[in-house]
Amino acid sequence: MATNGADYSIAVLNRTLDVLDLLTEAETPLGATEIARRIGTTKSAVFRILANLDRRGYVSKEAATSRYTLGVRLVVVGQRALRSLDLRHRARPVLEELHARFGETVNLAVLNQGTVVYIDMVESAHSLRTAAAVGALDPVHSTALGKAMLAFLPAAERNAQLTLPLVARTPRTLTAVLALHQELDRVRAAGIAEDNGENELGARCFGVPVFDHLGRPRAAISLSGPESRLDDGRAAEIKTALITAAGRLTAEIAGARPPAVPTGVKEEAACG
Amino acid sequence: MATNGADYSIAVLNRTLDVLDLLTEAETPLGATEIARRIGTTKSAVFRILANLDRRGYVSKEAATSRYTLGVRLVVVGQRALRSLDLRHRARPVLEELHARFGETVNLAVLNQGTVVYIDMVESAHSLRTAAAVGALDPVHSTALGKAMLAFLPAAERNAQLTLPLVARTPRTLTAVLALHQELDRVRAAGIAEDNGENELGARCFGVPVFDHLGRPRAAISLSGPESRLDDGRAAEIKTALITAAGRLTAEIAGARPPAVPTGVKEEAACG
DNA sequence: ATTTACGATTCACTCGTTGAAACGTTCCGC
DNA sequence: GCGGAACGTTTCAACGAGTGAATCGTAAAT
Numbered sequence: 001m002a003t004n005g006a007d008y009s010i011a012v013l014n015r016t017l018d019v020l021d022l023l024t025e026a027e028t029p030l031g032a033t034e035i036a037r038r039i040g041t042t043k044s045a046v047f048r049i050l051a052n053l054d055r056r057g058y059v060s061k062e063a064a065t066s067r068y069t070l071g072v073r074l075v076v077v078g079q080r081a082l083r084s085l086d087l088r089h090r091a092r093p094v095l096e097e098l099h100a101r102f103g104e105t106v107n108l109a110v111l112n113q114g115t116v117v118y119i120d121m122v123e124s125a126h127s128l129r130t131a132a133a134v135g136a137l138d139p140v141h142s143t144a145l146g147k148a149m150l151a152f153l154p155a156a157e158r159n160a161q162l163t164l165p166l167v168a169r170t171p172r173t174l175t176a177v178l179a180l181h182q183e184l185d186r187v188r189a190a191g192i193a194e195d196n197g198e199n200e201l202g203a204r205c206f207g208v209p210v211f212d213h214l215g216r217p218r219a220a221i222s223l224s225g226p227e228s229r230l231d232d233g234r235a236a237e238i239k240t241a242l243i244t245a246a247g248r249l250t251a252e253i254a255g256a257r258p259p260a261v262p263t264g265v266k267e268e269a270a271c272g
Numbered sequence: 273m274a275t276n277g278a279d280y281s282i283a284v285l286n287r288t289l290d291v292l293d294l295l296t297e298a299e300t301p302l303g304a305t306e307i308a309r310r311i312g313t314t315k316s317a318v319f320r321i322l323a324n325l326d327r328r329g330y331v332s333k334e335a336a337t338s339r340y341t342l343g344v345r346l347v348v349v350g351q352r353a354l355r356s357l358d359l360r361h362r363a364r365p366v367l368e369e370l371h372a373r374f375g376e377t378v379n380l381a382v383l384n385q386g387t388v389v390y391i392d393m394v395e396s397a398h399s400l401r402t403a404a405a406v407g408a409l410d411p412v413h414s415t416a417l418g419k420a421m422l423a424f425l426p427a428a429e430r431n432a433q434l435t436l437p438l439v440a441r442t443p444r445t446l447t448a449v450l451a452l453h454q455e456l457d458r459v460r461a462a463g464i465a466e467d468n469g470e471n472e473l474g475a476r477c478f479g480v481p482v483f484d485h486l487g488r489p490r491a492a493i494s495l496s497g498p499e500s501r502l503d504d505g506r507a508a509e510i511k512t513a514l515i516t517a518a519g520r521l522t523a524e525i526a527g528a529r530p531p532a533v534p535t536g537v538k539e540e541a542a543c544g
Numbered sequence: 545a546t547t548t549a550c551g552a553t554t555c556a557c558t559c560g561t562t563g564a565a566a567c568g569t570t571c572c573g574c
Numbered sequence: 575g576c577g578g579a580a581c582g583t584t585t586c587a588a589c590g591a592g593t594g595a596a597t598c599g600t601a602a603a604t
Binding site for chain 3: 044
Binding site: 016048075078084212 | 345
């Protein structure tokens with residue numbers, strides 16, 4: 001499809017975001033030349049962009065080495081972004097309730113740029129536990145959270161969210177697109193996604209999508225823990241509880257909606 | 273002085289950061305037209321900027337109303353920015369130690385764009401306590417943290433960090449530039465800044481700067497609480513402990529340095 | 545001491561951002 | 575229910591602005 005091509009794209013702006021994204025991934029401060037090389041531009045362009053970002057506090061230049069890091073202003077903006085996610089506020093009590101009932105780690109995540117972004121969580125008190133962090137990222141295809149949202153996305157968008165090739169996080173990760181799509185069919189039928197050591201060996205996770213008022217998956221909640229504690233005996237109860245919880249959340253953020261398993265999410269524009 | 277004028281300024285980029293800064297301040301989602309009006313540009317420019325930011329997840333467009341909020345990607349970048357502040361890691365034990373000893377709220381902050389940015393804190397366990405949040409902002413002129421850093425900044429930069437007019441947070445806030453400079457002279461002489469209800473009535477706070485290897489104030493730590501508990505009796509002990517703690521931190525981040533009260537920070541380039 | 549590589553700076557070119565104007569839609573008041 | 579206002583969206587020609595190749599000075603590497 002696409003009348004597109006280059007939309008409303010602004011070159012400088014995209015390069016700027018490339019710089020920020022690169023600095024976000026980077027483990028260590030980066031120099032202008034290296035940044036230019038990695039994002040495929042010239043030194044001078046990057047240099048000027050960095051000068052602008054620095055002046056505004058969005059990046060920080062190490063005085064000694066002239067290398068750059070993410071700036072303090074991004075902490076301010078990021079915290080503000082986090083607090084303004086009202087989804088997070090509404091989900092809190094639901095997460096806490098699930099945590100109280102099962103004693104395992106409970107997560108809230110959204111889909112962003114083809115990755116799962118953790119927005120909130122309540123960690124298990126067990127010493128052996130799964131743990132994520134706010135703002136942390138995980139692949140869509142190897143997590144219950146990702147698969148839960150993916151499954152209920154219109155087919156076109158679904159593919160757009162996949163980063164090919166599907167990297168194997170563990171030997172169990174589904175790396176074949178076809179296999180993943182079949183898995184997503186199962187998820188859609190069951191209303192719940194499952195991850196058995198596909199993202200991290202020994203960890204099991206159940207994820208359920210939360211929908212907005214248009215019936216589009218806007219987030220997902222999950223419960224995760226070591227396989228040893230999440231045996232099939234407990235699984236059934238947990239799954240039911242998750243589906244109920246997600247339904248309640250959907251009902252709340254969507255206004256008034258069928259809270260149960262949404263069965264009818266058809267491909268593309270289901271306006272019937 | 274300035275050969276400047278417009279430096280390496282990039283128009284689109286500055287406008288983009290204006291948009292982000294505006295969305296950061298905003299309490300509610302904003303439309304393109306309103307943003308344009310507030311930052312003084314045309315609708316179409318803002319619209320295109322927003323389209324670009326949206327595509328990258330830096331802002332989020334409410335599907336229903338076409339109004340914009342800070343995006344999830346900023347949560348990711350912001351959390352990363354926070355974690356990459358190694359100052360924060362190093363300061364943690366110092367903050368915890370001060371908190372353990374006095375049982376009051378202890379803060380770590382840096383100067384950014386003329387405001388105090390809280391980077392980390394350990395909150396008092398008392399029910400009546402001062403409380404800030406990571407990423408929160410406060411004025412430089414009304415806080416002990418701000419005054420502590422301001423006092424040791426070269427005169428030129430000091431003025432650059434002041435947002436005039438100095439707004440009165442309380443009746444006690446110093447709003448006269450001259451009075452503030454006199455206060456900063458006292459802070460410089462004492463090596464510690466004090467805030468007696470200047471930022472919030474009933475709250476008292478002591479702040480000490482932390483220096484980098486060039487002797488420039490890079491951060492400040494503070495201890496704050498209700499005036500009722502921070503009486504002059506305890507103040508002396510607290511002040512000494514703060515100065516010692518900040519000295520230790522300075523020594524650590526600056527490499528090896530005179531950890532005690534830095535007395536000789538002269539105006540401009542003190543390379544003697 | 546020599547070399548290399550980096551950050552910083554310059555400048556003419558031209559490509560891409562600009563802003564005014566117009567379109568379609570939604571929302572409000574009458 | 576109807577007019578109007580205000581919004582988000584789209585278009586387009588013009589010129590201002592960002593580009594990148596080349597250069598300088600400096601700091602690290604051999």
